[in-house]
Amino acid sequence: MLSRVADSIYWLGRYIERAENVARSIDVNLQLQLDLPGEERPWEPVLQTAGNADDFFKAYSHVSTENALKFLTFDKENPSSILSCVDSARENARCIRESISSELWIAINQFYIRLNDPEIQKQVLMSPHDFYSSVKEFSQLTVGIIQGTMNHDLAWNFVRLGTMLERADQTSRILDVKYYILLPDISMIGLVLDTVQWNAVLKSVSAFEMFHKKYSNVTPQNVAEFLLLSELFPRSLRYCLEQAEINMKNISFPQKINIESVRLLGKIRSELAFSTIDEIIASGLHEKIERIQKQLGYLSSQIWKDFFS
Incomplete structure (x- = not known):
């Protein structure tokens, strides 16, 4: 296997898993705010977990739910945002189409298209739990596709x-x-x-x-x-x-x-x-x-x- 192909498929797995983990942290934090009404502080640990809290404070003056959701979900300058992770996963998949199944490519491409819908940010603010659940389902779907449609080779x-x-x-x-x-x-x-x-x-x-x-x-x-x-x-x-x-x-x-x-x-x-x-x-x-x-x-x-x- 070419090192270029190995690199792309390795990072394909990492980016999909990272998108799911960010979605998990956000969704749980939204639920946590129901138990801690009026608290904005719980977003700081999520930013710390993502490993880029410093980048957040360079771009935003204060921690709020709206700012945290925007940074962690759709900010293209944040390499660990869900949009950036899915974008990177799609680019890696595009470069190695011959090494992955068509089902995997279709699943990644369809979710990428959905994330780039101009109306998606409004939908997230209106129904965040449904959206972040869909990110987790996307990751679990791709794991199942990888397990069930690819040779268990290199x-x-x-x-x-x-x-x-x-x-x-x-x-x-x-x-x-x-x-x-x-x-x-x-x-x-x-x-x-x-x-x-x-x-x-x-x-x-x-x-x-x-x-x-x-x-x-x-x-x-x-x-x-x-x-x-x-x-x-x-x-x-x-x-x-x-x-x-x-x-x-x-x-x-x-x-x-x-x-x-x-x-x-x-x-x-x-x-x-x-x-x-x-x-x-x-x-x-x-x-x-x-x-x-x-x-x-x-x-x-x-x-x-x-x-x-």
């Missing part, structure tokens, strides 16, 4: 690798923002506001129901353990890294090449798999997640060197 492994690494990064960011940034005062831990926000974190990664099948109480330790160390939940950090490692090995091992990114991913995954939540919290959850995020950033750079440069 191309499939690259798109799955991109999806899993993006999902791992977003889950770690969401957990870190709540644990380290969201609460205004440590004295609020354990109060109603704290429980509402932890439930919002679970809902933002569709973990609310699965979490409550395992745990009876919503506590910071239980939520952190579920989102970091669960072997079964498909959006936990451990699960995503284990799946990414499988895809990475499928890409690398048939060629019997020693790939540095395989070693790096295995190291990140094994360090997490053999940790307990008590050890992680004792050493500092924020510090642990920050270290993992730096490792994932370095891994992404190494993947580019190993496969795409």
Whole structure:
């Protein structure tokens, strides 16, 4: 496979997953405002999770629901906005039409056309929940199409690798923002506001129901353990890294090449798999997640060197 094709299909997976994660965070935050009426502050953690809060404050003078929705959804200057992600996914898909199924191209192209409808911004403000649900459904549709219509070959492994690494990064960011940034005062831990926000974190990664099948109480330790160390939940950090490692090995091992990114991913995954939540919290959850995020950033750079440069 040409490195150009591998690069495009890897980022196709990342951009589609990123669009879904942004939509999830926005939709949950809109629901959260029903429990915290009059609060504009909850948008700051969403901007922090997206990783471009500084860019927002350069473009907008204050945080408001309308400004946040515009920046996170339709701002073409924001590379992580839903519109930018779908646009980038479509451009990557267009460049590799011969490597993906026609069903996948049609699904991406149709949603791209919908996002560029001149009336779409009015529709979002009138019915935001319906719109952001449609973004999540679009992402889930493309995942199903990829799974069911593409050969499970190099191309499939690259798109799955991109999806899993993006999902791992977003889950770690969401957990870190709540644990380290969201609460205004440590004295609020354990109060109603704290429980509402932890439930919002679970809902933002569709973990609310699965979490409550395992745990009876919503506590910071239980939520952190579920989102970091669960072997079964498909959006936990451990699960995503284990799946990414499988895809990475499928890409690398048939060629019997020693790939540095395989070693790096295995190291990140094994360090997490053999940790307990008590050890992680004792050493500092924020510090642990920050270290993992730096490792994932370095891994992404190494993947580019190993496969795409």
